[in-house]
Amino acid sequence: xxxxxxxxxxxxxxLRECQREEVFITGSEAVREAIRRANVDIAVAYPITxxxxxxxxVGDLYAxxxxxxxxxGENEFAVMSEIAGAAMAGVRVFTATxxxxxxxxxxxxxxxxxTRLPIVISFMTRGINSPLTIQPDTIEMGMLLDTGMxxxxxxxxxxxxxxxxxxxxxxxxxxxxxxxxxxVDGFFVTHTRQKVKIVSEDVxxxxxxxxxSPVPTMDMETPPFRYMRDPFVMKSNYISYAAHASWQQExxxxxxxxxxxxxxxxxxxxxxxxxxxxxxxxxxxxAVSQGREAVRMxxxxxxxxxxxxxxxxxxxxxEEIRRALAKAERIVIPEFNRTGWLAREIASMIPNNDRIAAxxxxxxxxxxxxxxxxxxxxxxxxxxx
Amino acid sequence: MERYRVVPGPEGYLPPAAALHGVELPLPGQGxxxxxxxxxxxxxxxxxxxxxSASVPTFFPGPLLLWKSTEEALERxxxxxxxxxxxxxxxxxxxxxxxxxxxxxxxxxxxxxxPNLTIWFNKIDVGVFIGVHCHQANxxxxxxxxxxxxxxxxxxxxxxxxxxxxxxxxxxxxSLTALLDAVRIVKQGGE
Numbered sequence: 001x002x003x004x005x006x007x008x009x010x011x012x013x014x015l016r017e018c019q020r021e022e023v024f025i026t027g028s029e030a031v032r033e034a035i036r037r038a039n040v041d042i043a044v045a046y047p048i049t050x051x052x053x054x055x056x057x058v059g060d061l062y063a064x065x066x067x068x069x070x071x072x073g074e075n076e077f078a079v080m081s082e083i084a085g086a087a088m089a090g091v092r093v094f095t096a097t098x099x100x101x102x103x104x105x106x107x108x109x110x111x112x113x114x115t116r117l118p119i120v121i122s123f124m125t126r127g128i129n130s131p132l133t134i135q136p137d138t139i140e141m142g143m144l145l146d147t148g149m150x151x152x153x154x155x156x157x158x159x160x161x162x163x164x165x166x167x168x169x170x171x172x173x174x175x176x177x178x179x180x181x182x183x184v185d186g187f188f189v190t191h192t193r194q195k196v197k198i199v200s201e202d203v204x205x206x207x208x209x210x211x212x213s214p215v216p217t218m219d220m221e222t223p224p225f226r227y228m229r230d231p232f233v234m235k236s237n238y239i240s241y242a243a244h245a246s247w248q249q250e251x252x253x254x255x256x257x258x259x260x261x262x263x264x265x266x267x268x269x270x271x272x273x274x275x276x277x278x279x280x281x282x283x284x285x286x287a288v289s290q291g292r293e294a295v296r297m298x299x300x301x302x303x304x305x306x307x308x309x310x311x312x313x314x315x316x317x318x319e320e321i322r323r324a325l326a327k328a329e330r331i332v333i334p335e336f337n338r339t340g341w342l343a344r345e346i347a348s349m350i351p352n353n354d355r356i357a358a359x360x361x362x363x364x365x366x367x368x369x370x371x372x373x374x375x376x377x378x379x380x381x382x383x384x385x
Numbered sequence: 386m387e388r389y390r391v392v393p394g395p396e397g398y399l400p401p402a403a404a405l406h407g408v409e410l411p412l413p414g415q416g417x418x419x420x421x422x423x424x425x426x427x428x429x430x431x432x433x434x435x436x437x438s439a440s441v442p443t444f445f446p447g448p449l450l451l452w453k454s455t456e457e458a459l460e461r462x463x464x465x466x467x468x469x470x471x472x473x474x475x476x477x478x479x480x481x482x483x484x485x486x487x488x489x490x491x492x493x494x495x496x497x498x499x500p501n502l503t504i505w506f507n508k509i510d511v512g513v514f515i516g517v518h519c520h521q522a523n524x525x526x527x528x529x530x531x532x533x534x535x536x537x538x539x540x541x542x543x544x545x546x547x548x549x550x551x552x553x554x555x556x557x558x559x560s561l562t563a564l565l566d567a568v569r570i571v572k573q574g575g576e
């Protein structure tokens with residue numbers, strides 16, 4: 001058991017009012033410190049680089065008495081199914097995965113949303129394309145955009161720590177009650193040490209209250225269990241189709257309802273520096289850090305450049321992006337993947353999207369030197385793959 | 386573009402989720418009427434007016450009211466019966482959420498997956514949901530808006546419902562008592 005009795009407090013109190021101490025830890029250790037205070041009932045793990053260390057450290061928390069149950073699943077599909085079962089039974093859960101693990105488990109993610117499960121999961125993103133790579137890459141995020149889950153993207157370990165802790169209160173609201181994915185760029189954040197301000201160890205989040213669930217909590221201890229909520233059976237008639245359609249609309253509506261609760265914690269979906277500049281660099285994750293340095297370098301050369309940091313990808317920050325880029329003449333979107341999914345997202349949100357330079361893009365584990373972003377800012381190079 | 390209003394249907398083939406068209410849940414102390422946030426008292430009076438003037442007002446108590454045997458639930462059930470008596474409303478339960486096959490008996494129950502069948506069969510023009518889990522209530526509310534002209538009311542114990550034509554949030558014994566008072570005021574000709 002923990003040395004001290006932990007005082008249950010609200011998320012707002014924990015994140016805004018508790019005293020914080022600055023520590024020098026890795027992103028994986030930031031996950032451990034967030035989960036230490038998250039009052040999690042069950043965590044399920046399956047190793048995959050660069051996520052493995054996070055759930056290993058969460059396992060240490062089980063040994064220390066901070067988590068009520070913890071085990072290793074048979075593979076990622078099993079982990080996400082087991083996490084779903086626990087969430088359906090009405091307890092707070094946490095897990096993490098990345099890259100090929102994400103794809104192996106993929107069927108579960110829209111199922112989680114469709115069954116209104118308030119699961120918090122962290123994705124320590126990595127490459128998944130062949131030839132096999134374990135290196136940093138955000139390609140999986142583009143594939144998860146339409147699974148119905150809320151998606152937050154951490155730039156650094158501090159974001160990761162705060163976003164994990166706030167996600168439980170967003171996910172568990174009656175009107176929301178869908179999964180939240182907290183994404184972080186593998187290795188760049190998980191395996192490097194950064195200064196992180198963490199709250200004192202004598203507090204934890206208030207417990208999850210399943211009586212506030214918008215769907216019935218299931219008895220998962222009396223067989224036969226059911227894997228899905230009351231199905232409409234596969235009847236071929238309009239009534240079944242209408243019920244299915246209404247259900248799916250409700251899941252999308254749930255994500256929409258999360259907006260004010262996410263804003264209450266993050267302040268905004270996007271942050272902007274130098275908003276009046278005619279050139280804007282738009283990024284999420286660690287590409288923001290590289291973009292910030294590139295903006296500094298470009299401004300030293302006399303170029304007027306601003307920076308837009310996207311913190312929330314789902315629900316989509318359409319209005320925020322439209323406002324932030326209203327006056328931009330050129331929009332540079334650096335990404336750690338080959339598909340350019342963020343550029344496609346931005347292109348779908350703004351008028352006159354020929355203002356976009358969809359790059360630079362690096363992948364396969366390549367780093368993104370700020371100089372390559374500066375080159376695109378100047379318009380010196382061809383962008384794309 | 387004109388603001389989306391949550392008015393009675395039939396709205397068509399696939400009515401949208403109101404939350405996706407800018408309708409926001411009421412804040413504490415507020416209610417919703419046709420998708421607009423109003424004071425809770427105003428919403429209660431609007432609901433009372435609909436109930437009093439309806440031809441076939443009907444309450445649909447769900448599992449949280451029917452099977453949750455707490456003192457609070459019993460008192461809420463008693464108040465629902467009293468309001469129903471006051472306005473001459475039917476009470477048709479939603480005992481569970483499984484689709485009814487091969488066919489529901491619409492005279493005795495309603496189901497969230499095909500609520501329109503019960504509305505049509507009983508010619509219900511004002512339907513009040515209470516004690517239904519929020520997800521299943523929203524499922525039913527959209528289907529009713531799509532295929533019927535029934536005015537829907539959601540008396541929600543949590544944050545309210547954008548997809549109802551009128552909704553109260555945090556509905557407890559006190560707010561049901563206030564709704565009963567509002568019904569009596571309306572019956573006497575208003576405030």
